[in-house]
Amino acid sequence: MILHFSKSPFNQFIGISYYNRRAIFSFVVFAGLAYYFCIYEKVEEIHVPAIPVSILGGALAIFLGFRNSSAYDRWWEARKIWGSIVNNSRSFGLELITYPIGQTNEEEEEIEKWRRGVINRHLAWLYALNAQLRNKPVEISQYLDKHDLELLKDKKNIATQLLIIQGNDIDRAFRKGWIE
Template identity: 40%
Template sequence: MLLVQNIRLSRILRNTWQVDLIMIASCTAAYFVREYLIAHHFEIPSIIPTVLGTAIAFFIGFNNNQAYDRWWEARKVWGSLVNDSRSFTRALINYVDKDDEIVKRMVCRHIAFLYALKASLRGAVDEIYTKYLTTEDLAEIEKHNNVHNALLNIQSRDLQKLSKANSIDGFRFIEINEMLTRFSDSMGMSERIKNTIFPTTYTYLTKVFIWLFVVSFTLVISKEAGIASIFLGWMIGFVFVSTQINGMSLVNPFENNSAGVPLNQITRTIEINLLQMLEENDIPEPIKPINDEYVL
């Protein structure tokens, strides 16, 4: 997640340089085609780039709105996980009697659940969660493909043990169980966002329309602007391309890049909060921003 208000031009160019080269080549080709092939035969109507520019504006606007909706929903889901994790731990610590060992084990298992979910969403091989699990837990989750779901199942089983041992009354059992249900809901929403592919036709057609616009725009203005039409065509295309790439960077909010939801920071913040609530001494450091620009 970006932290700065101003983005360096160099960062934008690093993301667009390949498309920029294609646009410059297309503008150059369009200029020479108009200059040496069609200039003496017919004129390109200016209405063509006008209509294409309007279509591109609609497509980019739709793409960016939908991309931001996905990003914002993902951020809200993980914001809920932060609040529910604190409430879950607070309830276990203060509501459960006589079973401090199970309480600590459930809180540590919840930290493992968050790290396992984060690794799954990012498609990463990150087994940091294993240090918060017992040998029995590790042996059980090896039987499952979905580690975080298996951990929730173990949590429910331990909560039932607390209820049978009369370490927690019925109302508080229901309250804590509802929190486990919310964790499952947040997990499912996160997986839905990750596994739902953004319609490729929208991004594909947007790229095609931008290319057609750049070419037609260069053809139209080359009569008045001459060879400068190559630069002007690229400049107008750069605006559309940058806007489109900016929106598409939010389509997959769980990717490990500067535009994604900062899962590393969020999970570390929860980890620190819960360990401090358990009065542990070995507390990890908060995640620091990279180059004071963004946090992952």
């Protein structure tokens, strides 16, 4: 997950306060209750034995340590996978530009049109996957032609549908002998 923070400390404070408003509210309520009981109800001291507190504190530290470690592992795995997608996308684009070569000018023009369509569809897939992983609306119409947009109109998982369309298009190029 990529977080973008404001450069203004005030805006950072407001944003952090907004997302933690429940915890802040709970803290203020309990602190207010503690203040009230100490000042107005004259509660002198509360005796808490040290052993249960130290045992619970140690258990909590171990629990939070494992939880933090697993969160970091998930983040690192996602980072590696996204890096792999970027590298493989770069290689895929270079292969598309390099390998299919037409025998005639007409075939070369048709291959060039196919290349542009496949590369643009791949860009649309990258943006669709990014938006899907972040639960944001997908805006990829600038990369796709009308036919592809029509195929995706009522689909829920746009990224997967784009891969299916892409596979069919690459299969068509294979059958025409453009790629091996």
